[in-house]
Amino acid sequence: xxxxxxxxxxxxxxxxxxxxxxxxxxxxxxxxxxxxxxxxxxxxxxxxxxxxxxxxxxxxxxxxxxxxxxxxxxxxxxxxxxxxxxxxxxxxxxxxxxxxxxxxxxxxxxxxxxxxxxxxxxxxxxxxxxxxxxxxxxxxxxxxxxxxxxxxxxxxxxxxxxxxxxxxxxxxxxxxxxxxxxxxxxxxxxxxxxxxxxxxxxxxxxxxxxxxxxxxxxxxxxxxxxxxxxxxxxxxxxxxxxxxxxxxxxxxxxxxxxxxxxxxxxxxxxxxxxxxxxxxxxxxxxxxxxxxxxxxxxxxxxxxxxxxxxxxxxxxxxxxxxxxxxxxxxxxxxxxxxxxxxxxxxxxxxxxxxxxxxxxxxxxxxxxxxxxxxxxxxxxxxxxxxxxxx
Amino acid sequence: xxxxxxxxxxxxxxxxxxxxxxxxxxxxxxxxxxxxxxxxxxxxxxxxxxxxxxxxxxxxxxxxxxxxxxxxxxxxxxxxxxxxxxxxxxxxxxxxxxxxxxxxxxxxxxxxxxxxxxxxxxxxxxxxxxxxxxxxxxxxxxxxxxxxxxxxxxxxxxxxxxxxxxxxxxxxxxxxxxxxxxxxxxxxxxxxxxxxxxxxxxxxxxxxxxxxxxxxxxxxxxxxxxxxxxxxxxxxxxxxxxxxxxxxxxxxxxxxxxxxxxxxxxxxxxxxxxxxxxxxxxxxxxxxxxxxxxxxxxxxxxxxx
Numbered sequence: 224x225x226x227x228x229x230x231x232x233x234x235x236x237x238x239x240x241x242x243x244x245x246x247x248x249x250x251x252x253x254x255x256x257x258x259x260x261x262x263x264x265x266x267x268x269x270x271x272x273x274x275x276x277x278x279x280x281x282x283x284x285x286x287x288x289x290x291x292x293x294x295x296x297x298x299x300x301x302x303x304x305x306x307x308x309x310x311x312x313x314x315x316x317x318x319x320x321x322x323x324x325x326x327x328x329x330x331x332x333x334x335x336x337x338x339x340x341x342x343x344x345x346x347x348x349x350x351x352x353x354x355x356x357x358x359x360x361x362x363x364x365x366x367x368x369x370x371x372x373x374x375x376x377x378x379x380x381x382x383x384x385x386x387x388x389x390x391x392x393x394x395x396x397x398x399x400x401x402x403x404x405x406x407x408x409x410x411x412x413x414x415x416x417x418x419x420x421x422x423x424x425x426x427x428x429x430x431x432x433x434x435x436x437x438x439x440x441x442x443x444x445x446x447x448x449x450x451x452x453x454x455x456x457x458x459x460x461x462x463x464x465x466x467x468x469x470x471x472x473x474x475x476x477x478x479x480x481x482x483x484x485x486x487x488x489x490x491x492x493x494x495x496x497x498x499x500x501x502x503x504x505x506x507x508x509x510x511x512x513x514x515x516x517x518x519x520x521x522x523x524x525x526x527x528x529x530x531x532x533x534x535x536x537x538x539x540x541x542x543x544x545x546x547x548x549x550x551x552x553x554x555x556x557x558x559x560x561x562x563x564x565x566x567x568x569x570x571x572x573x574x575x576x577x578x579x580x581x582x583x584x585x586x587x588x589x590x591x592x593x594x595x596x597x598x599x600x601x602x603x604x605x606x607x608x609x610x611x612x613x
Numbered sequence: 614x615x616x617x618x619x620x621x622x623x624x625x626x627x628x629x630x631x632x633x634x635x636x637x638x639x640x641x642x643x644x645x646x647x648x649x650x651x652x653x654x655x656x657x658x659x660x661x662x663x664x665x666x667x668x669x670x671x672x673x674x675x676x677x678x679x680x681x682x683x684x685x686x687x688x689x690x691x692x693x694x695x696x697x698x699x700x701x702x703x704x705x706x707x708x709x710x711x712x713x714x715x716x717x718x719x720x721x722x723x724x725x726x727x728x729x730x731x732x733x734x735x736x737x738x739x740x741x742x743x744x745x746x747x748x749x750x751x752x753x754x755x756x757x758x759x760x761x762x763x764x765x766x767x768x769x770x771x772x773x774x775x776x777x778x779x780x781x782x783x784x785x786x787x788x789x790x791x792x793x794x795x796x797x798x799x800x801x802x803x804x805x806x807x808x809x810x811x812x813x814x815x816x817x818x819x820x821x822x823x824x825x826x827x828x829x830x831x832x833x834x835x836x837x838x839x840x841x842x843x844x845x846x847x848x849x850x851x852x853x854x855x856x857x858x859x860x861x862x863x864x865x866x867x868x869x870x871x872x873x874x875x876x877x878x879x880x881x882x883x884x885x886x887x888x889x890x891x892x893x894x895x896x897x898x899x900x901x902x903x904x905x906x907x908x909x910x911x912x913x914x915x916x917x918x
Contacts, residue, residue, distance in 0.1 A: 257714050278914040283713040283907055288739040292706035295699070295736075299677075301711025302697060303718065307710070325700055457695050457711060458676045458718045464639065464689055465696045 231280040234418040242408045243268035243310075245378040246336055246401065247276065249385030252422045254429070255281035256305035259296035259359050259613040261289055261315060264349045265337035265405040269310035290318040293417060294335075302598040304456035306389055306427055312349075312405075313356050316363075320497055324364025324399050325468065328488065332392035334385070336412055338408040341596045350594035351570055352404035354518060361547050365423040367485050369492035371499055372400040372547040374517040378412035384544070391499065393427045395492055396440065396451055399603050402546060404569065406598070407519055429454065431461050438463040440491045441473035442483075449491040492548055500550035504543040504557070506532060509538030511562045512611055515554065515579055517543040519598065520567040526601035528607060536612045549578045558583055563611045567592035567599050630662045635696075636688035646685045649840065649861025652805035652831030653682060655657070656752065657689025659812050664691045667816065671695070674819075675711060677704045679733070681725035682758040682833075699709040702733025705740035708747045716904040719819070724755040726767040730786045734766075737788075741795035741824050742909075743903045748818045748825045751788050754833035760834030763834050769887045770874055772850065773840045787829045789894055798823035798900040801893045804830035806868045814893070822902045828887050832863035846870040 229253055242246065247269050250258075258277055260270040270286060277284040282305070287293040293309050300307040311319065316337055326333060337360065341353040360372050371391050375381045385401060392399040432453040438461070440451045452473070455462045463475025470484035473478055478484065492499065506528060507513070514524050524540050531538045541557045543550070558564060558579070564587055566576040571593045580589055590597060592607055617892040625632065625641055629660060634657070642837025647653050664671055672695040678703040680685050687696050699707045708720035716819040729737045729751050740747070756774055757763040763776040773780060792800045799821045801814045818825030832838060834857070843866040857863045867889075874892030877885060 236777040257710065261708060275914075278907075279917075281915070283909055283911070285709065285713060287706065287709070288645065288735055292709075292736050292739065293701060295703040295706030296710035296713070298715035299697075299707035301710075302707075303711045303714035305714045321700060404822070444712055457697065458672055460672075462695045464635070465698070466694075467700050603832075 235412050235416055235418040237415050239379055239411055240414045240434060241268060241611075242381050242403060242412070243338065243376045244268055244272050245386050245414045246381040246403065246408075247272045247384040248312075248416070249274060250308055250334070250389065251280060252275045252382070253389035253426055255308055255389070256280075257297065257300035257307035258282070258284040258309065259283075259287050259293040259300065261287055261311070262295045263315045264409050265340055266310040266312050266336065266409070268336075269336060272338050290315040291322070292317040294322040297333050298331050299361060301333050301454070302469055303455045304459070304554070306393075306429060308334040308336065310338060312313060312338050312340045312358065312609050313342050316356055320359070320364040321506040324368070327368035327370065327398050328365065328468065329384055330396040330454070332396050332399070334392050334399050334401065336385075336403055339404040339407075341403070346586050347475050352406040352407050352519065353595050354402070354404060354569040354574075356568070357402070357546065358572065360402070361574075363398065366440070368397065368401060368488045370398045370547055371395065371492065372402050373403040373501070373544060374546045375407070375544075376521045378410060378526045381407070382414050382416070383556065386422065390425070390427045393454070394451065395495065395499070396454055397492060400547075402518060404519060429456075431456065432560045435461050437473040438475050439473050440487055442487060442490075448485065448501045449494055451491055496548055496550060496552075499545055499548065500553060501544035502550060502553055503544060505540040505542065506524055507539035507541060507557065510537050511560070512536065512538040512565065512583045512608060513558055513561045513563075514538065514540045514565045514567065514604070515543065515575060516540060516567050517546050517575060518569065520569060520594075523563060523599040523601045523604055524567065527604035530601070530605055531608045535606055538608050538612070542552060543575065546575065554579060555582050558587060561587055563587060564589045565592065565604070565605055565607055565611060566590070567594070569594055571595060574589045622624070627817040630658055630665055631860050633665055633691055634689045635692045635694075636762050638692035644713045645689055647682065650832060650834030651682070653686055653752065654689065655805045655808055656750070656831065657686045658681075659815065660686070661689065661691045663812055663815055663819070664694070668877060669819070673717060677707050677711075677720050677722045679722070679724040679728035680759070681728055681752070682896075683723050683725055683752050684738065684759075686723060691816045692877060695881050697775040700897070702728050702731070703736060704728070705733065705749070709740060709743070712747060712904050713907065716908065719748070722749045724749060724751055726751060726755065726788070727757050727765045730766045730791070732790055736860045738791065738795045740793050740798035740852055744796060744798055744823045744900055745903045746822050746824070748815070748827070751826065751828045752814075752831050753788065753828055754837060756833050758833045758836055761842065765849055766872050769845050771887070771917040772845055774836070784859055788826065792826040793894060797826045798895065798897040799825035800895045801826070802830070802889065802891050804867050804871055804889070804891060805832070806864050807891070817896075821896070821898065822905070823898070823900055830891075832860065832867055834863050835858050838863045848887065899911060
């Protein structure tokens, strides 16, 4: 699509957009100023769109020599004080994990859009969806840290959740993933772009703080809360003396207490899980059968649940918008009175089914509906609902 | 600073530049973590000296440091420099990101022979090709020092390392030739035995707009010198070498093994085998620089409707 506009924000209105383009526009609205990428189907439209749009808003977009370089350029740009992101697919993500792990440890914020495709190799039906990177995303690298991953289900959400993703990255200073897939990325749908003022109000800016002595997150001994300072900016006075690849304290100086450092990296996310985890409930009031889903399969579930409800089956949907960190407490609360749980996922392993298994009571059965390379048909989900309700 | 050990204050030296080093200024510890006979001390000192003498603002020159022994140069580098530790070989990519995000900054990259020509070879080629404004200092000690003396892409023919116990028979890679082919706009090679020329080249690189590559030949006594004879590079003469077991002997060997560029023109391949040609190989101020070109693209696309 061609957007004749030299401003960061599109004029208010409805547009028909491809998923990857909607995601890119969301990123621009969130204040994106740097994109470093390497073409990989099905995420290529992101770099193609941003290479045209970013210079228009004074940002830069560069096609690097490989994924290793693109994620490192993103880290560099983020250190230089701009909002940066990259987009890739499974094989590219595998190359990037080295740097993701470093960025998480040094608390360098960035956003990564993973447009997943059928794995595992480099050939094959690369334009089919497969939610196969969820496990990799959760522990994306060596070392211990937590990431945030958001799973949109339509183009409108790709636009909105990308803004949320940038805000999370700025607030929590951790890698933030947008879990898209080949179908969602290539889907053309109407997207409503809200007025500029509304978007600006939502966006958290990259700014210099008041206090120039604390550069990294730490636990406040008085309150027991985790304090996450603003991201240091290279070329200003607000930058740590060294950015060490080893346990360090808030001033950036080495500390011998590795355990405390690891605790900080993980707890700064987990202790804020109520603010991070976004979930949606659909007809859950009296539901006995609960569908837990995320991403594209949710759309098939809505239809299946509506039909099942007409037939008097008490079924509802609990949708995970934030997939990682997994909202243990919320899920526990929702499945308290459930008789059965259905987890439709676009993969065979059932990454979320595993998590539900972990938090549920022993006697509730979990039914997985695995699917690879194609959509769930509402009929299939309906059949499972009927079978479970017997 | 890579080590976690305590840093004890040492006596303050009279030296005017060491006092501005990071370790000395912040911790009052004026020592370094390098082995006796290492050349990195010279490089760290010269780096600080150029910034102090020229009254440069270290904040506009973020220091991006790769992985190797030279990572510990942070303790010797200027205390005000902003030090960013890169992953092994990825420093050029980080520099590209920084330069594009904030074109006012000019990154300086500390990298080694294994870092830039081994694991980061691809990134090195592409930063040269783009001519991103930055200074790349390649410290070539022809060995992997930090991991304990393994063979590097630059290890000289016939020399021994822990992963080539009998002899190295691979062709060595030449950073200067690679950079010339890739298109960097300022390329020079010098050794730590020529500190004033090194400073001259470094100053020239700081004032040059474009990718500047300076390969610095530096001795590694502990792992390279102790295993090899000083006949390396003089095989064609058939002389019996003696062990390089002191820093002085290594510096001697480096000086003997270097050939000035002008001199090298009159020497044949056999004579130049395993030797280092030093001098300036290219200075091209007219070559367009990446961030400047990108700024033109930005301007053009902003004006278009």
